[in-house]
Structures are given as structure tokens and as C-alpha cells.
Amino acid sequence: MxxxxxxxxxxxxxxxxxxxxxxxxxxxxxxxxxxxxxxxxxxxxxxxxxxxxxxxxxxxxxxxxxxxxxxxxxxxxxxxxxxxxxxxxxxxxxxxxxxxxxxxxxxxxxxxxxxxxxxxxxxxxxxxxxxxxxxxxxxxxxxxxxxxxxxxxxxxxxxxxxxxxxxxxxxxxxxxxxxxxxxxxGRRGGMSGWRVVVTAGGTREAIDPVRFVSNHSSGKMGYAVAVAARDRGAAVTLITTAGLPDPFGVEVIHVASAEEMRAATLEKTRQAHLLVMAAAVADFRPGTVAEQKIKKKGDTGGLALELVRNPDILAEVAAQKAAGFGPTITVGFAAETEDLLNNAQSKLARKRLDFIVANDVSAADAGFAVDTNRVTLLFAGGSVEELPLLSKVEVAETILDRVECLNVQPAA
CATH class of the missing domain: 3.40.50.1950 (Flavin prenyltransferase-like)
Structure with missing residues (x-):
């Protein structure tokens, strides 16, 4: 690349x-x-x-x-x-x-x-x-x-x-x-004066003090977006669960769970111009967290976990926008394994996004933990743009190019 x-x-x-x-x-x-x-x-x-x-x-x-x-x-x-x-x-x-x-x-x-x-x-x-x-x-x-x-x-x-x-x-x-x-x-770049919030990584939902439920997201895509926005002059806040090095010149907030990511995101987006929700937030979490490490009982039997729904961060951001505060522009991600475009289109509408970045994470060269991605951009106005295989850095630049092309003037 x-x-x-x-x-x-x-x-x-x-x-x-x-x-x-x-x-x-x-x-x-x-x-x-x-x-x-x-x-x-x-x-x-x-x-x-x-x-x-x-x-x-x-x-x-x-x-x-x-x-x-x-x-x-x-x-x-x-x-x-x-x-x-x-x-x-x-x-x-x-x-x-x-x-x-x-x-x-x-x-x-x-x-x-x-x-x-x-x-x-x-x-x-x-x-x-x-x-x-x-x-x-x-x-x-x-x-x-x-x-x-x-x-x-x-x-x-x-x-x-x-x-x-x-x-x-x-x-x-x-x-x-x-x-x-x-x-x-980049101080006089196209996003000079913008306040940008980016989320990255997969949330970790605790089972007990030792174990957790999570996913394969590495955070690389979100970090690439954060750095690209920084290079365009934006003041960037990166809310992340990933263990990657903190990018220079970016405010980094480390979180673990969906609840922690929700709190940080809602706080930081109140006055933001742009939110790019690249994190893979777990849809479910264990209903209760054991205070001590759960032990095996005998030689047989499994472990049953009751899962409950996590908060829908993008839905709450949309509610903030409807109430007159929150980010001017919101971009989401849809990591899918089947029926990519239909699932992404549904999420785009439900979350009231300006556009969504859809990718098939089952592809070996465009899924989690690799440095490349093949994505399709679906816009609220109905247009669709399919991108070829690119580095995640190039995908990040393209996403921000499209953000800057939107006919939306960020609030002061």
C-alpha cells in the first residue's frame, strides 16, 4: 500500500x-x-x-x-x-x-x-x-x-x-x-476550527474480574480517522478501547465498556461538529457481573450467561441532535457478514446518520485487525459509493473528504 x-x-x-x-x-x-x-x-x-x-x-x-x-x-x-x-x-x-x-x-x-x-x-x-x-x-x-x-x-x-x-x-x-x-x-486545513469526536475499538463487557465479552475490532480504522482529522486542523477527541499508541496531538479517552463509551461520547459530542462512530460497540452485556472469578463446578456442566441490551449510543446522539445540541454531522459504521447493503441502509435510517461506512468483516483483506479495508458509503440522500480495496489511512481520508463535501455548515 x-x-x-x-x-x-x-x-x-x-x-x-x-x-x-x-x-x-x-x-x-x-x-x-x-x-x-x-x-x-x-x-x-x-x-x-x-x-x-x-x-x-x-x-x-x-x-x-x-x-x-x-x-x-x-x-x-x-x-x-x-x-x-x-x-x-x-x-x-x-x-x-x-x-x-x-x-x-x-x-x-x-x-x-x-x-x-x-x-x-x-x-x-x-x-x-x-x-x-x-x-x-x-x-x-x-x-x-x-x-x-x-x-x-x-x-x-x-x-x-x-x-x-x-x-x-x-x-x-x-x-x-x-x-x-x-x-x-494542518493548522489551516479544511477542518480548522472543527471539534471532532471519533470512537474506536471493540467494547469489553465484564463477566467477572477476569473474563469479558468482546469482539475482534482492533481500533485501527478509528485511529486512522482521528489522525486524518487532526492533520486537517481539527481538535480531535478519540474515545477508544484499543491498546494502540495514543496519536500525537489528539485528546485520547480510554474506556472499556459500552456504558463508559456512551458516557464519554455523549459528553464530548455536546459541542462537537462531527462524530465518527467507528467503534464496534457490543449490542449485549452480561446482566450481572460476578464479584469474584467464576469457578468450574465439577467435571461437567457449562456456564449460562444472561445478556441484556447495551445502550444505543448513536440513537442517543440522534436524540441530542433533535433536541438542538450534539454533533452537526454524524457518520456511522456497519460491520456486517451478510446482506451488507440492506443492513447498512437500515442502520443509516434508524440512527439518522448523514452517511454510513459499510464493510464486510468476513473478508480476509478487509475485516478486523488488518491494515486494509473495502467499504461502501451510503448517504442519507440515497446515493451509494463503492470504494476499492484501500489502506485504512486512505479510507479515512476519503471519509473526511466526503464529510467536507456535505452541504452542512458546522455550528460555531
Whole structure:
């Protein structure tokens, strides 16, 4: 499946690499950005070249690497102007204490600092240094000034440092840096100002303190929708039962049961513009939950469970909307094993959804726990759109494309 990331596609990113031991991680950041579809120009300070060579980045980007403000390629403009003018983002990783001090005081004594002073592009900083340097009042004052000017700072993390000590100052991992870049690039996206709620995963209905009733939902589809909405500038709340890593830049609420998901969803959707109900909520739960682990009795006999209906979350959301509050747009999912379109159409009408995403979970390449999906979109107006096999990331982007095309203006 393609690795291109929509928000990165054709974006011009200046990756500044400065002189710290964490400079080696910048190669992984560079690789991810290029694979995501970005055009990356790398600018290295003299100190950075003591830790990693320009050739590494040239091999990753297939572009020249800039190291000298006075090295002007034939037929090109002055690099600190040409790069600054065309950049969509200036990302500095790692950003050393020395670099932060120069940026905060407007110095332009090397190519990277000059670009930072000349570019109107947003600035994303990923600091890395020893703990005492990070905590020093001068460093904190420089960061406060840079933040006040609009810079976004990601990290540093706690962990083992180059000195062998453990503390705050470690460069955050490349995945987190790239996620932060996506958030910054998406701030003026098509969903900027939207409040989006996404549910994900299969609920777990307790039998006793050890056992539960659940389903095979992995949560991958819901997480993909949450990240795609974040990349479009939305403020996203993800309500999840899944054990997947929390997405960067997303408010995550962990729940287990349908009752817990109901409470969180109804609370968070009161002022939401969009609800995407991707979770596989159990229709039934045990009527009573044993206080202690249920033991086998003898060698024969089974266990009978009385199941009761769980609350219908989407029906309650529809009631909220009818009462004048709740999400402006509601999207549901129908995970079916037979009669896909008829079952999905029935759910679309009963839940009063704007559209529903129907998929046959019995298919090996489009069911639970895989990275691909084959879905059909059914709209309240009667239209039907069948999509080919796509990655779940691509399905998520398509869902949000269709949301943005609806003739519904989200409430302020």
C-alpha cells in the first residue's frame, strides 16, 4: 500500500540539523518525510557535520544538502532567501541550546539561522541537550520567547542521555517529530476550527474480574480517522478501547465498556461538529457481573450467561441532535457478514446518520485487525459509493473528504 501522507504531499520542508549526538535521528525524520511525499531540503550547521555527513541526507532526499551560506549554486538565488521563500515548514531537529539561543536573539551567522530569520514559514523545534542545559534559565527564557513568536516545540523526552545520565533532554522519537510536523502543517486545513469526536475499538463487557465479552475490532480504522482529522486542523477527541499508541496531538479517552463509551461520547459530542462512530460497540452485556472469578463446578456442566441490551449510543446522539445540541454531522459504521447493503441502509435510517461506512468483516483483506479495508458509503440522500480495496489511512481520508463535501455548515 502507498506510504504517501496527504498532509505531507508536495510540501516543501526545510530540515535543519544542528550539532548534537541526536543528529543521527534526523536521518530517520528525513526518511519519513520523504516517504510521506514531502520535498525536503536539509540544512546542516558546521557542528552537525561532526556527527553525521551531508552524504547521508543527500542519499535520502536525492537533493543537494546545504552547509554554507556563501555557497551559491550556479544559476540559483541566495540559498537563505530562496529556501526561506518557498518553505512550508522549517523543522530543526535536533535543536541544541546554542541554536535556540541564536534564534531567540535574531542572530544570522550561518545559513540555518539566516533562513529562520528570513522565512515566513512556521517553525517547529525539537530540542535535545543535557538536562542541566535544558533546565537553565537562559534556555527556558529563549524557548519562552520563541513560543511567543509562534514557534512550536516538541519534547524533549526523558531518557538516557549521551553522558550516561538519565533525565529530560533526549530528542523525541522520529515518529513524534513527524507527527508534530503534520499537526503544524494542518493548522489551516479544511477542518480548522472543527471539534471532532471519533470512537474506536471493540467494547469489553465484564463477566467477572477476569473474563469479558468482546469482539475482534482492533481500533485501527478509528485511529486512522482521528489522525486524518487532526492533520486537517481539527481538535480531535478519540474515545477508544484499543491498546494502540495514543496519536500525537489528539485528546485520547480510554474506556472499556459500552456504558463508559456512551458516557464519554455523549459528553464530548455536546459541542462537537462531527462524530465518527467507528467503534464496534457490543449490542449485549452480561446482566450481572460476578464479584469474584467464576469457578468450574465439577467435571461437567457449562456456564449460562444472561445478556441484556447495551445502550444505543448513536440513537442517543440522534436524540441530542433533535433536541438542538450534539454533533452537526454524524457518520456511522456497519460491520456486517451478510446482506451488507440492506443492513447498512437500515442502520443509516434508524440512527439518522448523514452517511454510513459499510464493510464486510468476513473478508480476509478487509475485516478486523488488518491494515486494509473495502467499504461502501451510503448517504442519507440515497446515493451509494463503492470504494476499492484501500489502506485504512486512505479510507479515512476519503471519509473526511466526503464529510467536507456535505452541504452542512458546522455550528460555531
Amino acid at each position: 502507498p506510504t504517501s501522507i496527504k498532509i505531507l504531499h508536495n510540501k516543501h520542508i526545510i530540515l535543519g540539523v544542528t550539532g548534537g549526538i541526536a543528529a543521527y535521528k534526523a536521518a530517520a525524520v528525513c526518511s519519513q518525510l520523504v516517504q510521506g511525499g514531502a520535498r525536503v531540503d536539509v540544512v546542516m550547521t558546521e557542528a552537525a557535520q561532526k556527527f553525521i555527513t551531508p552524504l547521508t541526507f543527500q542519499a535520502l532526499t536525492h537533493r543537494p544538502v546545504y552547509t554554507d551560506m556563501f555557497d551559491i549554486p550556479p544559476g540559483q538565488n541566495i540559498p537563505h532567501i530562496s529556501l526561506a521563500d518557498t518553505a512550508d515548514l522549517l523543522l530543526i531537529a535536533p535543536a541544541t541550546a546554542h541554536t535556540l539561543a541564536k534564534l531567540a536573539n535574531g542572530l544570522a551567522d550561518d545559513l540555518l539561522a539566516a533562513i529562520a530569520l528570513a522565512t515566513p514559514a512556521p517553525l517547529l523545534l525539537a530540542p535535545a541537550m543535557e538536562t542541566d542545559m535544558w533546565r537553565h534559565p537562559a534556555t527556558q527564557a529563549n524557548l519562552e520567547k520563541l513560543r511567543a513568536w509562534g514557534a512550536v516545540v516538541v519534547g524533549p523526552a526523558e531518557g538516557r542521555l549521551a553522558s550516561g545520565a538519565t533525565g529530560q533532554g533526549r530528542l523525541v522519537e522520529p515518529d513524534e517529530i513527524v507527527s508534530a510536523a503534520r499537526v503544524v502543517l
